[in-house]
Amino acid sequence: MPITTTRRRLLAGSAAALALPAFARAQGAVKPRLTAISQWSAGSDGAAITALGKKFEEKGGVWQHSPVPGFTTEMMNKLRAQIIAGDPPACSQLKGPEIAAWSKIAPTVDLDAVVAAAGYEKVVAPDLAKLHKPGGKWIALPLQIYSTNMLFLSKRAMDKAKADKPPVTWADFNDLAEKMKAAGVTFPVANGGTRADDGQKFEASLAGISPTAYRAAAMNLDKKALEGPEMKAAFVQMRKITNWMDPNVGAQPYAINLKRFVDGDMGMLIMGGWAQGVLKNAGFKLDDFVVAPGPSDNGKPVFLLNADAFIFWQRKEPDLQAGQALMAQLVMDPAIQTMYSQITGSIPVRTDVDLSGEGWSDGQRLTAAALKNAVANNQAVLSLAHNMAQENGLTAAMIDVFTEYAKNKTIKPEEAVTRLAEAVEGSR
Amino acid sequence: MSNVVSTATRPATSEMMRRLPEYLMIWVPLLLSAAHLISFSIWTIWISFTPSTLVPVSGWVGLRNYNSVLASRNWQIAFDNLLLFGIAFVLLSLITGLLLAILLDQRIRGENVLRTIFLYPLAVSFVVTGTVWSWLLNPGIGIEKLAHDLGWSTFHFDWLVNRDMAIWTIVIAAIWQSSGFAMALFLAGLRSVDADIIRAAQIDGAGPIRTYLRVILPTLWPITITVVVVQLQFAISAFDLVRALTNGGPGIATQLPALVVYDLMFQRSQLGRGAAAAVLMLLILLAVLLPYAAWRYVQRRQATHA
Numbered sequence: 001m002p003i004t005t006t007r008r009r010l011l012a013g014s015a016a017a018l019a020l021p022a023f024a025r026a027q028g029a030v031k032p033r034l035t036a037i038s039q040w041s042a043g044s045d046g047a048a049i050t051a052l053g054k055k056f057e058e059k060g061g062v063w064q065h066s067p068v069p070g071f072t073t074e075m076m077n078k079l080r081a082q083i084i085a086g087d088p089p090a091c092s093q094l095k096g097p098e099i100a101a102w103s104k105i106a107p108t109v110d111l112d113a114v115v116a117a118a119g120y121e122k123v124v125a126p127d128l129a130k131l132h133k134p135g136g137k138w139i140a141l142p143l144q145i146y147s148t149n150m151l152f153l154s155k156r157a158m159d160k161a162k163a164d165k166p167p168v169t170w171a172d173f174n175d176l177a178e179k180m181k182a183a184g185v186t187f188p189v190a191n192g193g194t195r196a197d198d199g200q201k202f203e204a205s206l207a208g209i210s211p212t213a214y215r216a217a218a219m220n221l222d223k224k225a226l227e228g229p230e231m232k233a234a235f236v237q238m239r240k241i242t243n244w245m246d247p248n249v250g251a252q253p254y255a256i257n258l259k260r261f262v263d264g265d266m267g268m269l270i271m272g273g274w275a276q277g278v279l280k281n282a283g284f285k286l287d288d289f290v291v292a293p294g295p296s297d298n299g300k301p302v303f304l305l306n307a308d309a310f311i312f313w314q315r316k317e318p319d320l321q322a323g324q325a326l327m328a329q330l331v332m333d334p335a336i337q338t339m340y341s342q343i344t345g346s347i348p349v350r351t352d353v354d355l356s357g358e359g360w361s362d363g364q365r366l367t368a369a370a371l372k373n374a375v376a377n378n379q380a381v382l383s384l385a386h387n388m389a390q391e392n393g394l395t396a397a398m399i400d401v402f403t404e405y406a407k408n409k410t411i412k413p414e415e416a417v418t419r420l421a422e423a424v425e426g427s428r
Numbered sequence: 429m430s431n432v433v434s435t436a437t438r439p440a441t442s443e444m445m446r447r448l449p450e451y452l453m454i455w456v457p458l459l460l461s462a463a464h465l466i467s468f469s470i471w472t473i474w475i476s477f478t479p480s481t482l483v484p485v486s487g488w489v490g491l492r493n494y495n496s497v498l499a500s501r502n503w504q505i506a507f508d509n510l511l512l513f514g515i516a517f518v519l520l521s522l523i524t525g526l527l528l529a530i531l532l533d534q535r536i537r538g539e540n541v542l543r544t545i546f547l548y549p550l551a552v553s554f555v556v557t558g559t560v561w562s563w564l565l566n567p568g569i570g571i572e573k574l575a576h577d578l579g580w581s582t583f584h585f586d587w588l589v590n591r592d593m594a595i596w597t598i599v600i601a602a603i604w605q606s607s608g609f610a611m612a613l614f615l616a617g618l619r620s621v622d623a624d625i626i627r628a629a630q631i632d633g634a635g636p637i638r639t640y641l642r643v644i645l646p647t648l649w650p651i652t653i654t655v656v657v658v659q660l661q662f663a664i665s666a667f668d669l670v671r672a673l674t675n676g677g678p679g680i681a682t683q684l685p686a687l688v689v690y691d692l693m694f695q696r697s698q699l700g701r702g703a704a705a706a707v708l709m710l711l712i713l714l715a716v717l718l719p720y721a722a723w724r725y726v727q728r729r730q731a732t733h734a
Contacts, residue, residue: 073695084483101697105483193677247589248568251675393481393696400502400680407679408591419501426499427698 033062034323036310037082038093039075041067044277048343055336061326062319073392088313090320091327095142095309096388100134102311108139109312114328115141123350125375127382128307140311141331144346146273147367148383149204149294149304155287156264157185166292170208170237173268173295177244180267189244190266192254198403199385199395201241204270206234207302208295211379214302218384221394221428226421235405235413241270242406255282262288270294272306272386276363277345291363293370296379303374306386307349347371397427469710476703484699493704502691503705506683509595510712513684514663516596518656521603525610525655526648530640532611533618543615547608554605558672561601562588565673591681594674598666598682601673606662610655617651618644650727657720664713685709 034056040049046067053063066089068075075093082088083106094102115121115138121129124142132140151173153166161179177188191197207214209230216225225231246266249257255278260266262284269275276291293301310331312324330336337348342359347368355365374380382388385402387395401420405411411419476494479487497503528546532539549557564570565588575583587593621644629643667686674682676691689709693702 071695073697076697077694080483101482198679246568248566248586250562250566250588251677391697393698396691396696397500403677404501404679404681407589407677407681423501426496 030319030322031060031062032322032326033317033319034064034091034327035089035320036063036065036091036093036327037068037075037078037089038065039068039070039072040093041069044274044281044344048340051339051343052330052336055330055339056323056326059326059330061323072387083313088315090315090324091310091312093308094140094311095307096131096382096386097391098387099131099140099309099311101391103134103139107314109314109324111138111141111312111328114138114325115332118329118332120332120350123352125305125351125371125380127380128305128349131307131382131388132309140309141328142307142309142349143331144308144337144341144344145349145371146306146308146346147293147303147370148200148272148306148386149207149270149302150273150275150363150367151292151294152190152261152269152271152275152279153290153292154185154190154261154264154267154269155289156262157188157267158290160185160264161267166290167295168299169297170205170295171297174240177240177267181244185267186265187244187246187260188267189241190254190257190261190269191245191249192257193249193251194253195396195399195403196385197254198406199399200270200272200383201406202234202238202402203304203384204294205237205241206230207304207381209233209237209297211296211302211381214381218398219382219389221390221424223421226424227417231417231420232413235416238402238405239409239413242409247407258282258284273347273363273367274345276361277343280345286361286363291361291366293366300377300379301370301374303371303380304383305371305380306383306388308346351375394424394427397423472703472706475699476707478700480699480703482697482699489700493700494708497688497692497701497705497708502680502683502688503685503708505680506685506688509682509684510664513595513599513602513666514660516599517602517663518659520599521607521610521659522652522655524603524607526614528607528611529614529618532615543612546611549605550608552605554668555672557601557605558669561597561604562673565597565600588674589678591678594678594682598670598673602663602666602669605669606659610659613651613655614648617648621647653720653723657716660716661713664709664716685712 038049040046049065049067053065056063066078068078072093072095076098079088079092079094079102083102088106120141121138128142128145132138132142151166157180158164160183161176162183163176163179167173167176180188191201203214203218206218213225213228213230216222217228217231244267246257254269254271254275257266258275258279259282261269262279273291279289280286294304296302310327312328315321315324332350334348334350334353337350338353338359340346341348341364345361345364347355347364351372355368371380384390384395384398389395390398398420401416401423404419405416475484477488477490478485479489479492532543532546536542565585567573567586567589572583572585575585587597625643625647626639629639634642665686666684667690670676670682670684670687671690676683676687685705686709689702689705691702692698692705696702
């Protein structure tokens with residue numbers, strides 16, 4: 001699909017303006033201005049949001065973005081402070097179930113009219129759309145999608161193990177890891193030591209073993225599913241993975257190991273699609289590694305969804321309201337989503353963007369295809385480790401169990417299952 | 429005694445005016461900071477009984493937050509670690525500080541330089557200490573790798589990533605940082621021991637070790653108690669060092685109460701539970717400070733009576 005402005009979209013835009021009298025009036029009268037906060041300050045994330053800001057300014061807006069570097073929770077602390085002070089940003093980064101939680105503490109903007117006018121709902125995966133309209137109304141807009149269980153394989157490590165294709169199931173994965181180990185790859189699994197890193201190892205295991213069990217246990221916290229046999233199997237698989245990891249990483253992020261990964265000293269990286277942007281930014285070439293969907297025992301790709309989004313906070317100032325309307329249109333725009341994803345390595349939220357053109361990598365095309373496939377097979381689920389499945393408190397309590405299990409090899413898989421169920425019970 | 433005071437400060441307006449800046453300088457900041465401290469403590473105590481999560485809300489949930497914190501594995505590990513860390517750190521920094529002080533007290537050359545060196549870690553922020561030690565102790569890049577590179581391939585020192593020993597890395601770093609402080613206080617104490625007593629001991633035929641053990645050290649015990657209390661309250665509120673060194677890891681093996689509070693409040697958005705954990709920390713702190721205050725009170729009473 002061409003990414004220029006089509007007449008249909010122009011029409012949609014004007015319809016949106018008509019449908020939103022307040023926005024329309026504001027837009028006519030004042031210069032749109034947007035105050036925004038996010039955690040995206042550096043690397044490909046920083047570059048992408050800066051590019052978005054440029055587009056915003058090209059449309060005549062005033063772009064006031066204040067990045068809060070660090071983890072998402074640090075950004076949230078600033079957001080909390082601003083909300084308590086009665087001065088929320090016009091727009092802020094927020095995602096997953098946090099959108100619903102935070103929308104209860106301060107009024108948000110009803111985006112239904114703009115979304116309807118743009119015909120956006122039809123091109124967003126249903127599970128994802130649900131997260132952004134907690135009370136039945138759109139109050140936030142997803143910006144880009146990542147899968148948290150992509151499998152990155154080091155070309156050199158594969159050469160060492162004489163492997164030519166990525167593993168499909170966990171059994172394949174375990175085989176390949178053994179081969180790599182035997183062929184002199186020091187650590188068949190490349191890893192970091194952060195909490196999210198350990199969480200990802202578990203969610204990838206469980207979702208790969210059974211997406212149905214994942215949905216019931218991690219997303220719906222079903223008590224029976226939490227104690228089910230798939231949970232134990234997932235912990236068993238996770239123990240295998242951790243045995244192949246470098247124990248010396250301390251609490252450092254996975255990115256410090258990328259050079260060892262490319263060099264073939266480490267073999268496989270289970271990481272979100274963003275690792276591709278990080279690898280690219282670090283100067284590595286696309287043929288240094290292979291990207292594949294995370295292992296899935298039924299052979300069909302399982303997609304652990306992580307989507308960044310913007311939530312819009314109610315403001316009285318006409319220029320901010322105009323800015324919100326402009327921002328909403330930009331975020332839904334396929335051209336903008338294309339630009340954004342090409343910088344960060346994610347895939348667009350819109351399912352109707354064509355990724356065959358230049359500027360997209362094979363990894364991104366494969367991710368997009370995997371998402372389509374996973375949605376069709378009902379195997380697209382929300383990531384637990386990246387706060388898409390549960391609110392922060394519950395997620396953190398569950399990750400406590402994963403991270404302790406990853407580091408303490410004396411905890412048996414069945415004990416871990418019990419502990420996880422207890423942790424869920426304790427923080428409900 | 430009170431008679432003397434009252435005659436000395438018999439009210440005279442000009443006298444009051446003369447001392448006004450003094451009162452302003454002392455009382456205004458003191459009252460402000462006390463009000464600050466007390467109001468926030470009370471507010472935190474109140475929040476700990478409410479169902480607050482993302483933002484503070486009113487409401488009453490009784491002891492639910494406390495029960496949930498006390499039942500959580502994080503807190504239990506943090507409390508056990510605090511006991512171990514508190515005792516080991518205070519004892520070892522006391523011993524190290526005292527040894528350093530005694531060695532420096534031998535009228536050696538270059539004492540000033542050495543004293544500065546030993547005291548200097550105190551000037552470094554705990555975050556820096558934690559980060560530097562996290563590199564030194566990392567088996568992949570630090571001391572263990574150095575020993576291996578030097579040819580000692582059987583050398584094994586992986587405490588940082590060993591969940592049973594990781595808490596000791598925090599003890600090591602904390603001692604490195606603050607035994608200089610204990611040393612400075614002890615040194616001052618050693619220097620203030622009356623030279624006549626030492627000479628008397630020597631005349632009585634006591635050797636240097638005996639002189640230290642029987643004569644000098646007993647005079648140091650008020651300083652010892654001060655050092656213990658100061659170090660203990662550091663241990664209880666330790667946060668930045670752990671966060672930079674292990675961040676509670678591997679896994680959750682080196683959790684400490686302050687980390688749990690921060691985690692609950694700012695990572696998990698559970699303000700009520702975080703406040704409850706903070707109040708629990710305050711109680712632990714009071715368990716140290718109240719006996720100390722009582723001891724000081726008794727001391728003063730005895731001094732007055734004597």
